[in-house]
Amino acid sequence: MKLAETVTFGGSGLDRAAELRGDALALQGARLNPDARAIVMWRGKLLLSKTRPAGLVRLPLDHPILEGALDGAILLGREDGAPCFAVAIDAWEPAGQDQGQVGQFFDPSEQHHPAMPEDEVFAELRRVMTWLTPRDAELAATAKAVFEWHLSHQFCAKCGARSAVTHAGWQRTCPSCGAHHFPRTDPVVIMLITRGNSVLMGRSPGWPQGMYSLLAGFVEPGETLEAAVRREVFEEAGVHVGSVGYLASQPWPFPASLMFGCWGEATSDEITIDPLEIEDAIWVTREDMAQAFAGEHPVLMPARKGAIAHFLLENWLADRLD
Known part of the structure; x- marks a missing residue:
């Protein structure tokens, strides 16, 4: 798929400077480099500027809000030859914080540190991912996934x-x-399963009314991607799949998956869902999906923009999967 790496978090060619990670002297030199910068996280949220075009804030390593937090810094790589780190300041307690919103699946809250300009806030990556440049998206996804791994x-x-x-x-x-x-990193298959002019869509409990997405599931030990596609589709929807192929991948740092976008041709169309896996599954015609993407369908909502499901469906509608 020629457009594969244009998916959100699809990569920006970041120099990850892996050769520095085990070299104590080189790391010390990177920290002392006056051009070194850090992106900042607070409890899984990224510090970004809301001034459009919005983007990650990069701070010098001697910035006051980083005091005491550099010992846990992660070297993300180099930008224009200068070291770039990720630093978490989880010990900071925002004044008047509503704890009920922080950490929700789709956290709408923003936190402002008093040492930062008014338009620079901590925001949930899932909410802002489509605002970011490819470079900012790669840095953000990497930092979030690695910090989440350390926590668990x-x-x-x-x-x-x-x-x-x-x-x-x-x-x-x-x-x-x-x-x-x-x-x-956990491998996950997400499947664009078609039969004729229709695509197979499913929904999980708790999703907004009318929202459907592509079926997905974890790859099991000893299993190929193709086998995982066939197994997951049959387990969740009772649909048999024949030919399977790979389309694109997406790092998904919620908390740490690599989504393998695949296509598959259904050899049956009768749906029998597993209610322990999904709430519903339906066949959606190309015409109905186009209407949903245009925001004009009376019932159906498309997959969330920024997710690989949205990316695959968008390119399916445009006949750009080759």
Whole structure:
């Protein structure tokens, strides 16, 4: 698929400077570089400027809000030859914060640090992902995924001792047994399943009324992508799939998946859903999907913009999947 890497989080050619991660002297030099910058996170949210075009804020490493937080910095790579880090300031407590909104699936709240300009706020990445340039999106997705991994993998999976952050944030090392642990990414297939002029769509409980998306599921150990597509579609919707192919991938840092967008040709059309997996599944014609994308369908809402499901459907409608 020629347009594969134009998907949100599709990559920007960032120099990840992996050769610096295990070099203590080089890392020290990177931190002392006056051109080094950091993007900032607070409890999973990114500091960005809302002035259009909106984008991630990059701060010098001696900025006051980073004080005390640099020890946990993650080296993301180089931008124009200068080191770029990600730093989390989770200890900061915003005044008057409504804790009920923070951490929701779609968190609409914004937090303003008093040391920053009024138009620079912390915002949930899922809400702002379509605002970002490819470079900002890659930096944001990388930082969010790696920080989330550290939060959920603080103890050694081999012996249970607390592990330490090493290799510029890209590894955890156990001081007790010496085991090394690396950031986890879970492979997920998401499927554009067609039969004639229609595409198979499903919805999960709790989604906004009328919202449907492509079926998706985790790849199991010992399974190919093609086998995972056929298994997941049959498990969720009872539909048999024949030919399967790969289209595009998308890093999805919620919390840490790699979405493999695939196409598949259904060999049956009768739907029998598994209610433990999905709430509903339907066949949607190309005409109805085009109407939904235009915001004119009386019932159907398209997949969320920025997600690979939206990207695949949009290109299916435009006959640009080759």
